[in-house]
Amino acid sequence: MESLLKLDNVTKVFSGGLFSRKKNVAVENISLSIERDRPSITALVGESGSGKTTIARLLLGLTSPTEGQVQYNDKDLNTLSRKEQKEFKRDVQVIFQDPFEVYNPFYKVDHALNLPIRRFGLTNSKEESRDLLEKTLRNVGLRPEDTLGRYPHQLSGGQRQRIMVARALLIQPKIIIADEPVSMIDASLRATVLENLRELNRDFGISILYITHDLTTAYEVSDRIMVLYKGSVAELGDVEPVIQEPEHPYTQLLIRSIPMADPNQKWIGSSSSGELPYFDASTSEGCKFIDRCPHATANCLNARPPLYKTADDRATSCYLYKESPIVGLPEMSRLPENNPVTS
Amino acid sequence: MTDPVLTVKDLRVSFQTQRGLVRAVDGVSFTLMPSERFGLVGESGSGKSTTALSLLGLIKPPGRIDGGEVHLDGRDLFSLSYDQMRRARLADLALIPQGAMNSLNPVATVKNQIIDGLKDHDVKSPKDELDERVTFLLGKVGLEPSVADMYPHELSGGMKQRVTIAISISMNPKLIIADEPTSALDVVTQMQVMETLVELQEEIGAALVMIGHDMGLMAQVVDRIGVMYAGKLVEVGTVRDILETPFHPYTKMLVGSLPSLESKKTRVTRPQGIPGITPSLYDLPTGCAFYPRCPKVMKQCSEITPSMIEIEVGRTTACHLHEGAIEKIERQDGIPTQA
Numbered sequence: 001m002e003s004l005l006k007l008d009n010v011t012k013v014f015s016g017g018l019f020s021r022k023k024n025v026a027v028e029n030i031s032l033s034i035e036r037d038r039p040s041i042t043a044l045v046g047e048s049g050s051g052k053t054t055i056a057r058l059l060l061g062l063t064s065p066t067e068g069q070v071q072y073n074d075k076d077l078n079t080l081s082r083k084e085q086k087e088f089k090r091d092v093q094v095i096f097q098d099p100f101e102v103y104n105p106f107y108k109v110d111h112a113l114n115l116p117i118r119r120f121g122l123t124n125s126k127e128e129s130r131d132l133l134e135k136t137l138r139n140v141g142l143r144p145e146d147t148l149g150r151y152p153h154q155l156s157g158g159q160r161q162r163i164m165v166a167r168a169l170l171i172q173p174k175i176i177i178a179d180e181p182v183s184m185i186d187a188s189l190r191a192t193v194l195e196n197l198r199e200l201n202r203d204f205g206i207s208i209l210y211i212t213h214d215l216t217t218a219y220e221v222s223d224r225i226m227v228l229y230k231g232s233v234a235e236l237g238d239v240e241p242v243i244q245e246p247e248h249p250y251t252q253l254l255i256r257s258i259p260m261a262d263p264n265q266k267w268i269g270s271s272s273s274g275e276l277p278y279f280d281a282s283t284s285e286g287c288k289f290i291d292r293c294p295h296a297t298a299n300c301l302n303a304r305p306p307l308y309k310t311a312d313d314r315a316t317s318c319y320l321y322k323e324s325p326i327v328g329l330p331e332m333s334r335l336p337e338n339n340p341v342t343s
Numbered sequence: 344m345t346d347p348v349l350t351v352k353d354l355r356v357s358f359q360t361q362r363g364l365v366r367a368v369d370g371v372s373f374t375l376m377p378s379e380r381f382g383l384v385g386e387s388g389s390g391k392s393t394t395a396l397s398l399l400g401l402i403k404p405p406g407r408i409d410g411g412e413v414h415l416d417g418r419d420l421f422s423l424s425y426d427q428m429r430r431a432r433l434a435d436l437a438l439i440p441q442g443a444m445n446s447l448n449p450v451a452t453v454k455n456q457i458i459d460g461l462k463d464h465d466v467k468s469p470k471d472e473l474d475e476r477v478t479f480l481l482g483k484v485g486l487e488p489s490v491a492d493m494y495p496h497e498l499s500g501g502m503k504q505r506v507t508i509a510i511s512i513s514m515n516p517k518l519i520i521a522d523e524p525t526s527a528l529d530v531v532t533q534m535q536v537m538e539t540l541v542e543l544q545e546e547i548g549a550a551l552v553m554i555g556h557d558m559g560l561m562a563q564v565v566d567r568i569g570v571m572y573a574g575k576l577v578e579v580g581t582v583r584d585i586l587e588t589p590f591h592p593y594t595k596m597l598v599g600s601l602p603s604l605e606s607k608k609t610r611v612t613r614p615q616g617i618p619g620i621t622p623s624l625y626d627l628p629t630g631c632a633f634y635p636r637c638p639k640v641m642k643q644c645s646e647i648t649p650s651m652i653e654i655e656v657g658r659t660t661a662c663h664l665h666e667g668a669i670e671k672i673e674r675q676d677g678i679p680t681q682a
Contacts, residue, residue, distance in 0.1 A: 047529040048500075141620050156387055186386035187556050191600040192616030213529065216559075216602040220614060244606055257534045259563040261601045263583040267534065267563035268541050 003074065004036040004207070005059060005092060005175055008330065010068035012054050027051040027058065028231040029068075031330040034175055036073075039205045041198070043218035043239065045254075046228035052211045053097070054231075056179045059209070060094055090120055093173040097180040099160035103152035109163055110148050116171050136166045141192050161185055165193055172204055179211045194221050215254055219243045226333070227251050230288040233307065236332060237314025247316040249293045287318070295320055307332060346417070347374040348517055348550045349398075354411035356390075356397050365624045367393040367406070369574040372651065375518070380544070380551040382561040382582075384597075385571030386621055391554045394571075395520050398552070399438055400428040416517050433460050436518040437511035439504075439540070442527050446507060447495040453481070453506050454491035460510055480509040484539050501532035508540055515547045522554045537564055558601055562586060567657075570594050573622055573632035576651065578660040590660040593617075593633045631663070639664055 012027040032055070034042070046052045057063045058070055061077045070077045072088050080088060096102050103112055113133055116122070123129045134144040140162040152160060161184050168176050178197065182190045198221055200206045212218050218225055219239055226236040227248065235248040246252045259267045286301040287293070293300070299319055307315040309327035356368040368390040375381050383391040396402055398413055400420065413420040415435060423431060432438075440446040448456055454477045461473065468476070478488040484505040495503055504524060511519055524540065525533040541564060544551050553565055561568055561582070568585045570578045570593065578591040589595045596617045603614065619636035622628060628635055634644035641663055649661045 047531070141616075141618075143620065146623065186621060187558065188386060188597055188600055188617035189620070190616070191602070191614045192618075194602075195616055214602075215530075216604055219604055219607070220602045240607065243604055253531060255604065257530045258604070259534070259537075259557070259559040260603065261558040261562045261586055261598065262603075263562060263586055265563065268538055270534075 002036045003033040003334075004072070005034045006071045006074075007032040007055070007058060007065075008069045008071060010058060010065040010070065012051075012058060012063065013066045026054040026231055027065075029329065030055060030231075030233065031328075032059075032226070032333045033330070034207045034209065035334070036174075039174075039201055039207045040224060041201050041208045041210060041222045043222035043225040044209060044211045044228060045213065045215055045218050045225060047213055047254075049230060050228040051231035052213075052228055053179055055228075056094065056177050056209070056211055059177055060092060061088070090171060091174040093168040093171055093176050095161070095164045095168055095176065095178040095181045097183065099164055099184060100152065102164060103160065105152055108149055108151055109155065109160070112163065113167055113170065116167060120171060122170065132170065136170050137163070139169060140166045140196055141189055142166065162189070162193065165196060169196070169200065173206060175207045175209065176200065177209045177211070180213070181210075182217060183212070183214070190217070191220075197221055215243065215258060216260075227254070232288055232304070233317055233329060234289065235314070235316045235318075237311070241311065241314055247310055247314070247321060248289075248318050249295055249320075250289050253292070345376060348377045348379075348416055349375040349552075350412070350414040351394075351398070352412040352414075354394065354397060354413065355409040356393050356402055356406060357409050359405045359407070362625050366574050366627075367624065368397065371411075371571070371574075371576050373569055373576065373579060375550040375552065377517070377550055378545065378548050379567070380541070380553065380565040382553045382555065382565035382568045383571060384556060384558060384561055384568055386556060388573075388621060388624060389571040390574040391571050392522055395438070395522055395552065395554050398518075398520060399432060399436060430464060433511075433516065434464050434514045435516055436520065437514070437516040439507050439511045439519060439521040439524045441523040447503055449495055452492050452494055453477075453498075456506070457481075457491075457510055457513060460513055464514060466514075476513075480513055481506075483512065483543055484509045485535075499532075500528050501536055504528060504536050505539065508536070508543065512543050512547060512549075516549055518552065519544055519549045520552045520554070523556075524553070525560070526555070526557070533560070558586075558597070570597070573624065573627060575632065575661065576659075577633070577662070579651075580658040584658055590654060590658070590665055591633075591662045592637045592639050592664070594660075596636075596638075631661075 007030055010027060010030050011025065014024045014026055044052050044055060058065055061070065064078065072080065103109065114129065117129050123132055133148065137144045137147055142159060142162050147155065147159060147163060161181065165181060182193050185193055194217060197208055197210065201208050210218060210221055222239050224237065225239045225242050227234045227250065229250050234250045235242060235246065242251065246255055286303060287305050290296045290300045305317045305319045306326045307317050307329055308321040308324040309315045310321050310324045315327050315332045352372050354368055354371045358365045358367055371394055373381065383394060385391045397408055402408055408421065420431065457477050457480060458473050477491050481488060481490055486502060486505055490502065498506065521540065525536055528536060553561065555561055565582060567579065567581050569576050570585065570591065572593050578585065578589065578594045585594060586598055589598055600614050600616055617636060622632055628645065630645040630647055631649050634640045637644065643663050649663045649666065651659045651661045652666060653659050654665055
């Protein structure tokens with residue numbers, strides 16, 4: 001069981017500027033492994049400030065960990081040779097949240113698409129490139145004549161985002177890290193783009209790390225899920241039990257808070273917590289969720305809860321489950337041996 | 344029977360751009376009863392925000408209102424002068440903008456921003472009474488009095504959105520227009536902010552027009568939904584009507600595309616995307632704008648623009664399929680409509 005890309009016990013601390021003593025722990029002791037041979041779709045779910053985008057940036061080598069290692073083919077990202085770096089850049093592609101920042105406004109969008117074709121020598125002639133581009137754009141629901149030859153500011157956010165999906169499709173990498181890829185896309189196309197991601201996984205064997213705040217789309221696309229809260233794992237495992245019978249009080253709160261398109265659900269008036277107390281638990285020694293948790297006990301204040309293995313393929317970081325055996329995150333964040341991914 | 348508080352009739356708004364004329368809103372009509380919550384749902388470019396801005400008299404060149412009528416509490420808003428409209432805003436109809444982050448003044452305290460609106464509308468009170476009013480309004484939206492002296496950057500996203508809600512209700516308007524009020528908030532915060540908004544809207548008895556694309560949020564907040572596509576309303580009905588028995592094929596597919604948390608093991612259907620892409624407003628198809636993507640397209644769809652027809656009381660849709668249905672009922676000859 002070889003891992004292709006892996007976070008090994010990674011912590012990332014941002015310090016609050018030159019004169020500030022405030023430290024912001026964005027990611028704390030996170031392990032995550034994406035395997036070479038068994039392509040999977042893993043969802044990384046959390047609210048703003050949960051560290052999900054920092055994890056994406058760590059995996060891409062855009063920022064280096066304060067502690068721990070990011071490994072590509074079991075080698076530290078910092079020690080890759082030039083050749084390995086190029087391989088890494090081809091193997092690991094990204095779709096970012098904000099589809100405006102990723103374009104150079106002085107170039108037409110064609111530039112962003114032609115660059116990888118040239119750099120990785122994907123085609124042999126201009127005509128071939130054009131055909132490939134048009135085919136890929138149609139795959140994500142875009143009309144080539146409406147998109148090619150345009151500048152980024154002439155396109156809508158949704159269109160720009162879909163070009164980024166097309167770009168990732170073009171390169172056919174081994175891993176796509178998709179950071180909120182559909183949050184700026186129209187509802188009618190959201191399902192289509194998510195289906196595209198699933199096809200990439202199924203038909204081309206590409207592993208996908210789907211980063212989102214939206215549990216419903218996470219449930220739709222992924223096989224496994226990791227719920228983050230303030231930089232730590234709250235709960236992880238097979239997506240079906242985690243969503244259908246959430247264990248961690250935070251996951252339960254998240255699921256309760258989703259307004260569903262179901263007239264029989266009663267959402268307004270069902271929030272129990274009311275106003276949040278102004279108490280930042282992220283710096284405390286204990287559980288980070290303690291300030292919002294209905295089950296909090298004095299015990300939760302003393303130390304971070306370890307991961308408890310509550311079922312074959314799931315674990316929860318909450319003292320409510322202390323009867324279950326303690327398990328390490330590196331072990332749990334791998335795909336289980338006996339569970340071939342079906343999607 | 345009570346009269347509607349808001350009547351929008353055949354609203355048409357266009358933008359003259361370098362590439363040509365864009366009909367952003369094309370013949371939109373709907374009414375709202377007092378205290379009713381109405382949701383306008385649509386994709387980007389469907390005209391939902393433009394509809395909201397025209398109610399507020401905030402369409403700026405190159406945009407212009409080509410026609411239609413908007414009556415708020417019996418008053419014709421389009422006949423108001425610039426100054427009268429300025430007075431009507433906030434006092435009679437208030438906007439809760441999208442992304443509170445960008446709509447508050449970064450260099451003014453929360454208190455001054457709330458008082459600003461009141462002063463502009465000739466609310467003349469001694470200073471301590473105004474301060475009291477600010478504390479009262481902040482309390483209404485669940486914020487501490489100390490927030491009054493804070494600047495926007497000291498507040499979280501949810502708190503900022505609460506401030507904009509406080510401003511919007513500061514003069515007890517008859518109509519609140521909320522343009523994706525929670526789209527920038529986390530899901531837990533969204534729920535709490537929405538609860539505050541609905542509670543206050545009910546308390547002051549204002550009607551609410553909520554703009555958005557999140558069908559889940561709409562389903563939980565509003566009473567009736569209007570579905571927009573390419574500048575037109577294509578269907579209006581109660582939340583239950585729209586979600587459970589949608590008439591228009593677009594509504595049907597939109598509802599069918601929604602992700603859900605229903606167990607993947609037991610559910611019958613999986614969410615399906617709508618094929619094709621949103622038409623460009625520069626180059627709308629003739630007839631029904633949805634026909635190139637419609638699975639039930641018929642011959643007349645590309646030729647004749649379907650008009651809104653009432654199928655049941657309070658349920659309208661603009662689709663040739665259902666014109667046929669009505670004809671069928673009228674003629675009672677049982678000839679099925681072609682599909």
